[in-house]
Amino acid sequence: MTQAQTLALVADIGGTNTRVALAEGTQVRADSIRRYSNAEYPGLEPVLRAYLADAGLASVAGACVAAAGPVRDGVAVMTNLDWTITGAGLTEATGAGRVAILNDLQAQGHALGHIAPQFLRPVIAGGHRPGETMLVVGVGTGMNAAPVHDTPEGRLVAASECGHVSMPVRSDEDYRLMRFGESHGASAHGFTGVEDVLAGRGLERVHAFVSHEAGALQERKAAEIMAALAAGDPVARHTAQLWVHILGQVLGNLALTHLPFGGLFLIGGVARAMTPYLDEMDLTAHFRDKGRFAEFMENFSVTVVEDDFAALTGCAAHLAAGGRG
Known part of the structure; x- marks a missing residue:
């Protein structure tokens, strides 16, 4: 068989790079x-054609791409990029006989079970039953989660928009943050959802709230907050502690909703940046803070995925399992 008959092309399309x-x-x-820098191309198809030309290939057997945006009826519309991706476009650009388009979070779900152990960092010990439901949770530019089910017909990674549910409120401080988030910042929209306090801009909003309560409102970018945290800044530390508290509540709620006895898997730049602080700030206690269900929460493990190319692996796994769409 020729290379074109055995190879698949996979792509992970972000807002800035592909x-x-x-x-x-x-x-x-x-x-x-x-x-590839997206700014240098008018769409995905020229990127893929350039890649195949550089690789000396005229076509491939299959093609699967992960897009940072919603996918409906086999069409992806990028959230932060003026690109629309279709199956017909993939076929035309790659000559592939089988093509698939996944949401980037779905691609991460398809990667689970195919990621090398050195890229998996456990942060909460608990049950981990092979074959059971898993949950992939993305905390980065945005926030979302998707359940991963292995069925007799193959793996199903269900779509979700749970990053936009209400922020959980467990304490007086949580309530004050929720009210603060309703109106603070250029992206405020009268409602404080989970993404509004956990994603990158959410971390910035939490810091603004903490500094405001301390008597001197500070507007800092996420990278500046992380640098201040590493330097021991008390406002940044309080910000991180509150962020971990909310993350634990959200992950615990998701665990009880989906019962992922196969484990929860955290992805995304904000989650990875916070990983060194999750233990000392007691993510486990916040995750298991569920009253009479606290002991039941010991059934769930939480792991941070540190593989930059997991979405590519997920695309490959989806195609290898016969996936289309």
């Missing part, structure tokens, strides 16, 4: 990964 690679079965060829 990463493209070749895969054989579930394995992504690490030496084939290339990064």
Whole structure:
């Protein structure tokens, strides 16, 4: 068989860059990964054609892309990029006989079980039953989660928009933050959802709230907050503690909603940046703070995924399992 008959093209499309690679079965060829600046291209198809030309390939057997935006009826509309991605466009650009378009969080769900152990960092010990439901939770530019079900017909990663549910309120401080978030900042919209306090801009909002309560409102970018936290700044530390408290509540609520006895898996830049602080700020206690169900919460483990190319692996796994769409 020729390379074109055995290789798949996989791509992870972010708001700024697109990463493209070749895969054989579930394995992504690490030496084939290339990064393209989206600003230099009018759409995805020219990126894929350029990649194949550089690789010396006229076509591939299959193509699957992960898009940072909603996917409906096989069409992806990028959230922070003026690109629309269709199956017909993928076929035309790659010559693939089988194509698929996934939401980026769905691609991460398909990667579970195919990620090398060195890229998995446990942060909450608990049950981990192979074959049971898992939950992938993204905390980065946005916030969302998707349950992962292995069925006799194959893996199903269900779509969700749970990042926009109400922020949980467990304490007086939580309530004050919720009210503060309704009106503070350019992105305020009269409602404080989970994403509004946990995503990158959410961390900035929490810091603004903490500094406001301390008597001197400070507007800082997420990277500046993390730098201040590393330097021991008390406002940044209080911000991180409150953020971890809310994250624990949200993860605990999601665990009780979906019963992911196969584990919860955290992805995303904000989650990874906060990982060194999750233990000392007692994420486990906040996660298990469920009254008479506290002991039941010991059934669930939480792991941070530290693989930058997991979405590519998920695309490869989806195609290898016969996935379309």
